[in-house]
Amino acid sequence: MMPDFFKPLRAWAVLIALLLVPGFAAASPQHGIAMYGAPALPQDFVALPYVNPDAPKGGRIVLGEAGGYDSLNPFILKGSAPWGLRLHAYESLMGRSWDEPFTLYGLLAESVETGPDRDWVEFTLREEARFWDGSPVTVQDVLWSFEILGTQGHPRYRNAWAKIATAKATGPRSVRFTFNTPDRELPLILGLRPVLKKAQWDGRAFDESGMEAPIGTGPYVIAEAVPGRLLSLRRDPDYWGWHLPLNRGQHNFNEIRYEYFGDGDVVFEAFRGGAIDVYREGNAAKWETTYDFPAVRDGQIVKAEIPHQRPSGISGLVMNTRRPIFADWRVRDAMLHAFNFEFINATLNGASQPRIASYFSNSVLGMRPGPAEGRVRDLLAPFADSLLPGALEGYALPSSDGRSSNRRNLRRAFAQLQAAGWTVADDGVLRDAQGTPFTFEILLRQGATETQQIVDIFAEHLKRLGIGVRITAVDSAQYTERTDAYDFDMTFYSRALSLSPGNEQRLYWGREGVSTPGTRNWMGMDSPAAEAMIDAMLTADSHEDFVAATRALDRVLTTGRYVIPIWYAPASRLAHRAWLRYPDTIPAYGDWMGFLPDIWWSEKE
Template identity: 60%
Template sequence: MRKQFLRALGRAAFIIGVGAAPALAEPQHGIAMYGEPALPPDFVALPYVNPDAPKGGRIVVGEVGSFDSLNPHILKGVVPWQLRFLGYESLMGRSYDEPFTLYGLLAESIEVADDRSWVEFTLREEARFSDGSEVTIEDVMWSYETLGTIGHPRYLGTWAQVEEMEQTGPRSVRFTFSTDNRELALLIGMRPILKRAQWEQKEFTESGLDTIPIGTAPYVVSDFEAGRYVEMTRNPDYWGKDLPFMQGQANLDTIRMEFFADAQVLFEAFKAGAITSIRETNAEKWATQYDFPAVQRGEIELSEIPHQRPTGMTGFVMNTRRPAFSDWRVRSAMIHAFNFEYINDALTGGRQPRIRSYFSNSLLAMEDGPASEEVAALLQPHSDSLVPDALEPYALPEGDGSASNRANLRQAQALMREAGYSVEAGRMTTPDGRPFGFEILLPSSTPEADVGAIIDLYVPALERMGIDVTVSRVDKAQYAERTDSFDFDMTFYTRGLSLSPGNEQKLYWGSAAASSQGSLNWMGVQSPAIDAMIDEILTSQSRDDFVTATKALDRALTTGRYVIPIYQFLESRIAHDAALHYPDTLPIYGDFINFHPDVWWYEAE
């Protein structure tokens, strides 16, 4: 109620001079999580773009699955994931060559309190929606309030920490925060801005294919067929084409997304020329199946793009809301039964390294060996919510490469016995004497073609332990519905992580998100230790404290055994039309959001 009240009175307040604000901070062109932005106020382009890239051409990418909505800002429906990033802009834009730094986009400047208790943005006069209408402060404030109250759950957590939103000038808005959280000043600048007038007679939360939200970005949806394709066209009248931040970006005239039943069909479509760019996640396939004629003729190029970001987590998540996986020893047994070395050799020729922890491949990763003194000091007060060996040396079990995996299966059986389980007449039984089994839920198709093959190799090991396993493959819509409502025992799971983790960690594994339908806390973890480490990250006053808190979070998550980790991807493997190019200078995030196809261009030889 308080935020709505301020929203209604904000414009009058600044006109008549009531409620004058305290002394303003100095307006800045950007903001960094720690320290100062790397680029000066007069920068001419981001460091990882080609500012002289030609405009024109098209890219056709393939997606596995389908879609039934074009509104990426609500929970309802399945939406092409690219729409959220290609079709909308925010007050600030992110540089992916810095851990977490924002520069003005729709906003010409940002002002922030020394303690980051508030932040103020001034809107650019020239900002326009794709239909040519002016972007107003009313649009900005309506977007924040609407997304923060009835939008997708990813927007709700930040909005809940806003105490006041008020208009402070003809083109300026200030957000005052209710919590001590240094990241909020950055996060609040990253919400998509929509056109208020478009929704005055429509139901925002029910929109599907009949209404495409109007944004300010360079691309607009120009054509689509439900479930089959979406085509986006570059707006020749895009308002921000002369901004330094946008130089060398949005170079392609057309971006088309084609949808396919499964990854193999998508691959064959690429070989046939129906799509012009594809990411390959299987190292063995990359090494052995990308020598088809178009590659040999030089019409297709094979590019490997490295990065310096954390691995994140990809694997099979166990739902701790279910009795089957509420005991960490059972989860540990499932990890021991997973014969990674054999599976990796069978499917990738042993080429693909395994994820070791959530933040591995970065300085934020938990240390080998026992917890450091600093990490232990953070975790020790919450030891009751950690597994018993959380502060001790921990590493994933390694097999000998054989199909039998006998040593790890023996350890898995021992863990089950320790948890009160036993084998009766060849069947695993729970402590109360019932047969033990669970369902592995999989989408009928994923971009990672070998997910089903991995499970096919895993299930026999579980069956040898006497566990009754059901593998259910469902279509994308049903999969989204079931995972949104946490209706699964075990399922395929991936979470990308950045070099500057923050509030999104609460959505991934915070206790409050465990019971919030549609949240990304699929594992259902409710741990005071994890909650406390996230808070430590958010309130850290120095880079060193931030790194220590993240290492502690990584240790709490990894030793909690919530996910069976599989492959890590230290580079992106992209096969593409030889006329598609990307800059020689790569950002530290590599092929991440806003790299492909944002900074690519088309130029035939």
């Protein structure tokens, strides 16, 4: 019998067939919308396939966070807001099913309609949709929210707003957006925009950080907020949307409480001591060796591994190409050769973790081994002169024999540094033609113990090349401020990537991020090839073309040598109190957004 967590695969054969249908577009108002093909769930669906529709309500779950916050507005660049606030307290026109690559079903909106080429989208609001204060959600709230977020909100909202030619009410509860740019994903992107109350901000600055939260519509309201200490979200018994099929079996806890601690090690000790209820373990070796304390042995704590079907994403040390020292790809290539992954993985993980091979590895979207072929090669060919070595002919990350010496790769690293104009002087220091030593800073967040261990080993290996490294650890607020301003040489970087990448790729890798603060383009890449591949992804009429464009983008990103990748986990490791439960059927995205605590429940009370 097939385990429950592989049940989504049985439906994916049907889903993939639908994905192959080119040019699908809704001909009339629909209950949902998919990036390709039709939504998997019918209009009369009862609940999402991965929830327990009869999950009991009540109880409390306490989650631990390292760091703190100084703002309750999660939609602007200024300040640092609790990430859980955006997830649990605010809603969009449509909600996502995490068992499909990218499909939305009606939430604040009861229906969605698109043009034949998806050059416009129209949403019709539910008559019963309400804000926390009981006032109805109106078309004016939607129009204002989309504009204010697109002009004064976080940079992640601006790209979509720039593609809207007109935004207007078409009825008392309907609103239409017409686009000025071909982009098949835009209707879904707008469906996920949060809707806020316009009247709250009349005559006031929306983009100023502060401890007043925007008024939302979601199932949880703020019960208590103490910066640096806690955030308590209370389940709203008067929430307008409890009757929706999309919400059945979700939002089961009476309270979601976030406790804040100085660093990750303290969070773990708080979990051991019973102060928090769930702990995500990122270290495979610790998962096997450190969970032998009494609460685990006597069954009060359960160790769970949650599988997933999503891409590996990218995690590792990112090099800021805005800094002259990392502007030359040969220097970045030298860093990749000097980083002894096999030795570090063995030291910290017992060699148990697979390495990230590319940004979309571990999925159908990842680049294939060897030379680029077929449609992928056709997409990349116009940029052949600007692509870095490996993009067309094939590329694989450097690997070592696992010994600390790493001699072969260090020789290759030194050769690349010499080619870039660096030589070792008589004093053993690597210098350029002007005699300037090769030194740089690695910026870390305080309390990131495992990252600190990785960096310490890497820095020791760089000394053999005559390179000096300064390791600087700062608190969460400083770290956010510096990374938003790209004020670093190298730092730890992690980007989760979905089964349906789209417009967010511009925020991650687009040229606007070279100079615009607050984007995810921490490496500062400016690649016409990457821009073109993203365009091809957004305008693809078939799943085959979409996959080819994504694989081509993966080649550009990986061979750009911007990030020194570490490992990924094919499954999440969650240790939790035994009275916490989650459904037997795991969504395709696994332990991602929409999983914990959304579909969990308590059997304690």
